[in-house]
Amino acid sequence: MHELSIDVLGGLGLNHKQGQAHAPGYLVDTWRVWEDLLTVAARLGFGRRTVVPQRGYPLGTKTKISTGAVSKLSVYPDCVIEPEGTRPRMLLDAKYKGHVEKGHLRITEAEIYEALAFSRATGCNLVVLAYPAQPRDAPQSAGTCIVFEQANVEAVKIVGIQIESRLISKSGALRTFFANLATGISDAFL
Template sequence: MTTIELDEYGAAVTVLLPDDVGRVLAASRIVEAAPDPYRPGGWRLRAGGKVGAVALRAPGHSPVTLRIAPKVPVARLFFLIGYAADPRVHRDGEVSVAEREEVLPALAQGFERSLERALRQGVLQGYRYTEEAAPVVRGRIREAEQVKRHHGRAFPVEVAYDDYGTDIMENRLLRAATERLLALPRVPDGVRRRLRHHRGRLLDAQPLTRGIRDLPQWRASRLNLRYQPALRLAETVLRGSSMEHADGRVSVDGYLIDTHKIFEDFVCVALREALAEHGGRSALQARGVHLDEAEAVRMRPDLVWYGNHGDPRAVADAKYKAEKPEGFPEADLYQMLAYCTALGLSDGHLVYARGYGPSATHRVRHAGIRIHQHALALDRSPAELLSSIASIARSMVGGAGTA
């Protein structure tokens, strides 16, 4: 077996790979992959913003395992995930992954512990609205559907009713995340054994349809409070890139998570919490923002802070890594300028991970607009990270004003 170790956004390395494996890596965009012109059979690999592990198998060749380590410690990565999921529970101990050095084992362990706590008082039950064709009348008869589908026949009967039991969306999500992890390699044996036990308790919940693009929605309430940390982690598990590929020659199996999304979710939620102390309200992925007067060009800033009278007071965008596409080198600044112009604000705020973006303030000529670039050091302790976020929030409040 060949094992390749890469670092997130690290230097490119050249490794000997079967051409089929190299081409699959390049096509799947797991990493940047291209043949090395100076080394026959060599492929230059460079990791981007996805971290985790995948295994590739080609006929006639030994398996290749590719591991991509995050820039920040795994425990800190899971603090970011945990805080974005539920700011009320943001201690490292809630996810308890400090002893794990790889992403997937840590994620599986953290989810299993959250799931065990969620199920400790029993499997949650609730009402689920159901529409079906049944042999007996139950609940309300759907008369229009009965006529349209059965053309005057008495049975089956199209009915709608509320069913009380464990087949509710919360349990469906937990079951789906459990089964996703059980299907992946590198989940520790002890964690895998406990996940199988939890899955047995959730079997009355229907499995989610494979290949769905958007996760089913659930609503946080007092009734599912003990489930919420596990549900947030379940969404993280299900939104990760589960690599399953087979083209007849090369099979790919593994799991990757996007550090860009983790960082951006953390920054937005943490800023929202910090700004709450200053009044007003914060909108994440703000709607109703348009670039033009005809409202034909919609924009979705990561966070807009509104005053007590509903007027926009500040805008922020989280960028894990500075965006510099060829021919458009300062895309982030142009985007923030558009946000400030459309919202009528004199200040805009870009938040980067330190090392991937600079700290600076830019005054835009003839516009009266300042764009602030903040750099967040992710290797700091949770308390220091939240203190830095609070400082950014204060600068947003202090600079709030119209252009």
């Protein structure tokens, strides 16, 4: 990833000349980069020992009817943020694509169902769905979190937030990003 950053800053990209096409040999899963960024930022913001990334939690079982074979059904939330002090236990799930309808960002029903499965499997009733901020207005401080929607299903509270990332390449912005992220996620449940 470091080499890709250097190449991009150096101006390397896809370009076309008569009879030629040049491009760097990189393939980036941007959703994975977003998930990794949020995991690292959560660990830096909340503390490495309080953030449990990508651990499987049993949700139930499934049975293959033709063979009768029973297998475990597990879910894998991106991060479980364990409680510390007055901060409650929370789940953080990175979402890369926001669903914008008629100019409004929304949490889809499928994302709510997934959040409910995470909640049930982990026994945690606070779930944050974290999307990259839509680049509409002037950039805010890196890591600034804005709650855009909330869903409540019985005792489970699901909060959709947008996280500003456009200024993350500035000097000192990574530290600002993880500090703002931790504050914004915690404040989302106040």
